[in-house]
Structure formats: C-alpha cells, structure tokens
Amino acid sequence: MTVTTPRPGAGRRDRIDELAARAGQLSDGDGGESLLRSAVRRLRRNPVAILGAVIVVAFLLVALFAPLLAPRDPYAQSLLSEVRQGSIPGSRDGYLLGVDQLGRDVLSRLLYGSRQSLLIGVVSTVLGAVLGMALGILAGGLGGKVDTVVMRFVDILLSIPGLLMAISISVLLGASQLSLMIAIAVTQVPVFARLLRGSMLVQRDSDYALAARALGVRRRRIVFGHVLPNSLSPVIVQATLSLATAIIEAAALSFLGLGDPDISRPEWGAMLASAQSVLSIRPELAIYPALCIIVVALGFTLLGEALREALDPKFRR
Amino acid sequence: MTGTSGSPVLEVDDLAVQFTRRGEQPTRAVDGVSFSVAPGETIGLVGESGCGKSVTSLAIMGLLPQRGVQVTGSVRLDGTELLGAGPRTLRTLRGKDMAMVFQDPLSSLNPTVTVGTQVTEVLAEHRDMTGRAAQDEATELLDRVGIPDPRRRLGEYPHQLSGGMRQRALIAMALACSPRLLIADEPTTALDVTIQAQILELLRELVQGSGTALVMITHDLGVVAGLCDRVHVMYAGRVIETADRRPLFATPRHPYTGGLLGSVPRLDTGRGTPLTPIRGSARDTIPWSQGCAFAPRCDNAEDDCLTEVSGSTVPLEADGLRRELRCRHPLHATPAAAGAPAGATAASSAGASAGSPSTGSSSWSSSEGQQS
Numbered sequence: 001m002t003v004t005t006p007r008p009g010a011g012r013r014d015r016i017d018e019l020a021a022r023a024g025q026l027s028d029g030d031g032g033e034s035l036l037r038s039a040v041r042r043l044r045r046n047p048v049a050i051l052g053a054v055i056v057v058a059f060l061l062v063a064l065f066a067p068l069l070a071p072r073d074p075y076a077q078s079l080l081s082e083v084r085q086g087s088i089p090g091s092r093d094g095y096l097l098g099v100d101q102l103g104r105d106v107l108s109r110l111l112y113g114s115r116q117s118l119l120i121g122v123v124s125t126v127l128g129a130v131l132g133m134a135l136g137i138l139a140g141g142l143g144g145k146v147d148t149v150v151m152r153f154v155d156i157l158l159s160i161p162g163l164l165m166a167i168s169i170s171v172l173l174g175a176s177q178l179s180l181m182i183a184i185a186v187t188q189v190p191v192f193a194r195l196l197r198g199s200m201l202v203q204r205d206s207d208y209a210l211a212a213r214a215l216g217v218r219r220r221r222i223v224f225g226h227v228l229p230n231s232l233s234p235v236i237v238q239a240t241l242s243l244a245t246a247i248i249e250a251a252a253l254s255f256l257g258l259g260d261p262d263i264s265r266p267e268w269g270a271m272l273a274s275a276q277s278v279l280s281i282r283p284e285l286a287i288y289p290a291l292c293i294i295v296v297a298l299g300f301t302l303l304g305e306a307l308r309e310a311l312d313p314k315f316r317r
Numbered sequence: 318m319t320g321t322s323g324s325p326v327l328e329v330d331d332l333a334v335q336f337t338r339r340g341e342q343p344t345r346a347v348d349g350v351s352f353s354v355a356p357g358e359t360i361g362l363v364g365e366s367g368c369g370k371s372v373t374s375l376a377i378m379g380l381l382p383q384r385g386v387q388v389t390g391s392v393r394l395d396g397t398e399l400l401g402a403g404p405r406t407l408r409t410l411r412g413k414d415m416a417m418v419f420q421d422p423l424s425s426l427n428p429t430v431t432v433g434t435q436v437t438e439v440l441a442e443h444r445d446m447t448g449r450a451a452q453d454e455a456t457e458l459l460d461r462v463g464i465p466d467p468r469r470r471l472g473e474y475p476h477q478l479s480g481g482m483r484q485r486a487l488i489a490m491a492l493a494c495s496p497r498l499l500i501a502d503e504p505t506t507a508l509d510v511t512i513q514a515q516i517l518e519l520l521r522e523l524v525q526g527s528g529t530a531l532v533m534i535t536h537d538l539g540v541v542a543g544l545c546d547r548v549h550v551m552y553a554g555r556v557i558e559t560a561d562r563r564p565l566f567a568t569p570r571h572p573y574t575g576g577l578l579g580s581v582p583r584l585d586t587g588r589g590t591p592l593t594p595i596r597g598s599a600r601d602t603i604p605w606s607q608g609c610a611f612a613p614r615c616d617n618a619e620d621d622c623l624t625e626v627s628g629s630t631v632p633l634e635a636d637g638l639r640r641e642l643r644c645r646h647p648l649h650a651t652p653a654a655a656g657a658p659a660g661a662t663a664a665s666s667a668g669a670s671a672g673s674p675s676t677g678s679s680s681w682s683s684s685e686g687q688q689s
Contacts, residue, residue: 210380225427230428
C-alpha cells in the first residue's frame, strides 16, 4: 500500500523501495546480457577472483615492461673484475636483492625471468589447448568409432605421468626453448581432449541439440554452433589452471637442465638450479625464484577456480 | 479411416520400437501402433508417462538413437516411407516437411545463442535465406506467433524471454517452413495454466490456417478436449482406445480411459469429494503377450483378460462407428452410439464437462482451469 503513516513506517518503506529498485536493476541488468557478461559480473564480486586477477595482471605487466623495470642489465656480471677464489654471492650495496654467484643483479634477473615463464606458459598452453580441443571435437562431435579410437589414444597419453613425458620429449627433441614448449604442450593435450569431449557428450544429449536436429539443422552446424559453445566453459577454466601447471613444469624442466641451452638467459627454474650449489650459505637465492613461481602459479589457480565458479550455472545468482 | 477429406499426411502402420541393451531383456516401448492424420486434422496421443507417446513421436521423426534401438513397421509422410530412409533424406525432411515442438521450452533453446540466430538458422537450412532477408522473415515469424517487439527479441538470449514467449519462439521455428506435419510433445506441460491456454489457441489457429496436420502428445485431457479431433489412448506401448473426441469424453469404453477421465479434479464436485485415481502405477503392467497390460490395475478385469485363460491376446477391434477398442470388459456395456449427440450421454459420464456439446473453446478452457 502506498498510504502509510509518515514516521514509523518510513524506514520500512524506504527499505521496500530500495529492494524494489534493486529488483528492477536486476531484471534491467539481465536485459541484453549474455552469459559471458553475467559471468564477468559475478567474477568482479568475488574477492578470490580479484586477488588472482591482481597477481596475474601484475605478472603480465612485469613481463611486458621488464626492460623498463629492471634496475640493471640481467647479464652484466659485476664480479668479473674482482673474481677470486671463495667469493660468496649475496647482498651488495646498490643491489636490492643482492647478486648471484656471477655477480648478476638478482632482481633484474627475476624481472626478466617472468618473460620466459609467460612465453613458455602461454605458448605451450595455447598449443596444448588447440590440439586437445581438436581431438575433443573430433571425438565428441563425431562419436562412434572415431570417438573410441581418439579416446584410447588420449588415454594412452594420459597414462604417462606428465613430467616424465615432458622430460622424454624434450630429451628426444634436444634441449631448446621450442622443444620445451612442445613437451609441455603434449602433456596438456589429453587433459583438454578428455575434458572437451566429456562436456560435449553431455551437451549433445541436451534438449536443444535434439530440438535443433528435429528442425533439420545439419550436424556440423549443431556441433560448432550449439554443442561447442556450451561445452567451452570447463575448457576456459582448465586453460587458466593449465597456465599455472605449465609455468611450474617449465621451471622444473629448466631446473633439470632440459630448458634453454643458453644458461645465461634469466629463467626462474634455471636460477633455482644454480642457487642449489650455494643453498647453505645464501638460501635467499633459491627462495626468490621459488617464491615467484609459487605466487604466479597461485595467481592463475585462484583465477581459474573463480572462473569455474562464475561459469558454473549452479552458482548463478 | 479418418473421415476427413484428402489423403492422409502421416500414416503410421504397425509401428514398433524395441530397445535392446546388452545382457538385458529387450523392452518394447511401442508395440504395433497405427494411426493416420489428415491435412488440418489434430489427433491426440494420450497416456501416462512411460506409455510410449514420446518414443512414438521420436520414431516418426527418425530421432531415436541408432544403437540399441529397433524400429519396425511403417511411417509414411505424404506417401514417402520414412523408416529406413537415409540420414540425409530425413534431415532435409525434418524442419521442412515435419517439425516438432518439445516439452520444455527453456532447455529446447540453446542458452548461449540468441533467439534470432536460432530462428534464422532454420531459414538458412531449408529456405536458403541469409542476412537481411532471414532477419526480416524471422521478425515476421515471431510476430505471427504473437511475440511483441519481435525485432528486439531476435537479439536476446533465451533466458531473457518468459516461458510462454520461449514456447512461442519454438513454435515459430517449427513453423518456419510451413511443415505438413507438426508433432507437439506435451508443449504446455512446463507452462502456467493461463499461458497453456494461449499456446493451445495459437497452435490451433496456426494449424487450421495452414492445413498442417498436428499430432498432439499429451497426458492432459484438457488439452485433448480443446484441440484434438481424434484421440488415441495409449497404454504400455499400445493403442487401447481410439475415438473421436466427443464420443470418447462422453462414453469412454476402456476402463483405463474412464480412469483417466475420472482422476481429473473437477470444479463442480463438492469440496472433500475424493478423487478417483487409477490404482497402482504405470509400472504395474503385465506383458501384452500374457494378457491385457492394464489388467492388474483394472476394476473390470476378469480371468479371461489373461492370455492363458482366453487363449489369445486382447485385440484392437472396431467398436461402433469410427471407434476402436482393445478390451474384453469395457465400460458402458452397450456400445454407445458414437453418432448420437454427445450431450445426451454426457451427464452420465466422467468427462461430461469437457465433452459437452457447447463450443470447444469454452469447454476446454474450463477444464484447463481444473488442471492447476
């Protein structure tokens, strides 16, 4: 009722008005909004998503602007002139995080190292996702015998431990940055293939796919226009999480000496490996790159988990 | 068989669908179903959940999965045999010559694609319309099914439309190519009662206007009363009673049909009057080979309803004018003259209100109201 007593009811009336306004906003906000946009809106309300996004964005900016941010040349060896037996790397005046065994600025090397991690992470994940999705579409879209053959192949890939396979492949291809990326990509392929296929199988049996068939829409159009777009959200989530795995695997392979043969190039895994020899006297040389790897991987994982929630229809509103 | 003029659009003859699963007894979901639909005619396939109505419709459309399913018999659309036709042939027929509207309008629309895209894709598939022309035609179609502001709706996603509007959009898609046959599989079940009436009215207008044959699959007798010219009542995969609408409602002959009509709540009975449900559930059946599948739930059942006593399965036999019945002990022992005015017998029958000789629309909208 619009007629209310002026004073006592005022608070409640305001509240109702506010609720009504909010309800109006909700339905308004709903108007013209795609599923993707509503997912973004939900992401922005989630603190975990924001933390993950902040870490990821900071990492991207650092990698992008490393030459501007780094105080010194990451290759310059300050100890070269005063090298003597028993010289100990560590803190030095003018170097924020000290220098390593060769007298190179640790901070600058960490900053530059982010570029390697980003490059390897993104390229190998994209490569793995594209190949995996191609297999997934083949299996999930065509079904039948194709599905069986493709999925058995994927199962074989999946049965080999990821790191072991990556090591074997990079040994096979020879140590180079490209082979490192390929090795990591191959370990991602079965994950994406299985995920997309499973998600497509569910969607293929959905009512709208049946309705589209009942209208005589051809299979190619149903697979690419209907089933695939509805199956993508787990793949997007997986891609984000895979970036974290790829960065860790890249560091692990470099640590094992299977990364870039140019060992002077700053890379977190390689930095960790070389810090091993002085671990007892200068543990911080190992801690810094390790921390970088952990934080960046955590950032992608948090973002991925938040994405999963945002894209999951069960959590909607 | 149907009295309506013109050769039938759809002829289903002895259709049987059998599901086989490894290590299990095959199940016959549909068993020897035959019916035909003439242009402009509406028939109803009525029965409880699991009686084979939907499987029948999917079999007609060729939408059953290939593996583990055996479809036998004959389905002819305008004289063309559909069973055994290649997938390509079937695909070009679907959407163009025969279309289907499903039960749940929300899940029948792709949530990630705009309504416009989904309507125009049918036009692109069967009428080679793309771009502007397709947009205009889609607007026209949505307008025809009564969606206000159709141009704006084309750019919206299914979740932004109300339930009734979604079903209208689906009907628009189904009718985009003016099909000869439209199968509606419980098109109003997921909708509000008021919307149900609107959708039914819409279907009726569209079908009557274009001469499309309509197969209405439903468990809602209100829908049947309002829309169907002829009714086939199914039980456990077989047709058990076939009749024109009015005689069926006035004098149901099969105890199952009588039970269905008796279990509909009615406004004109007093409060507290108990409803009369059919005993048991649709699972309490016996195989047709051993007798009448409805016998375990039937009040009229006697010993000879079982095969081992009578020595034969209960046949579907002619029962008066334009009626068929599969029962040894039917209700209304004197085969009610189907030709007699329905009103004469209406008072004594369970479905009296729906079968009254007043205009169809008023009687079925009242029975619509009883469904809520």
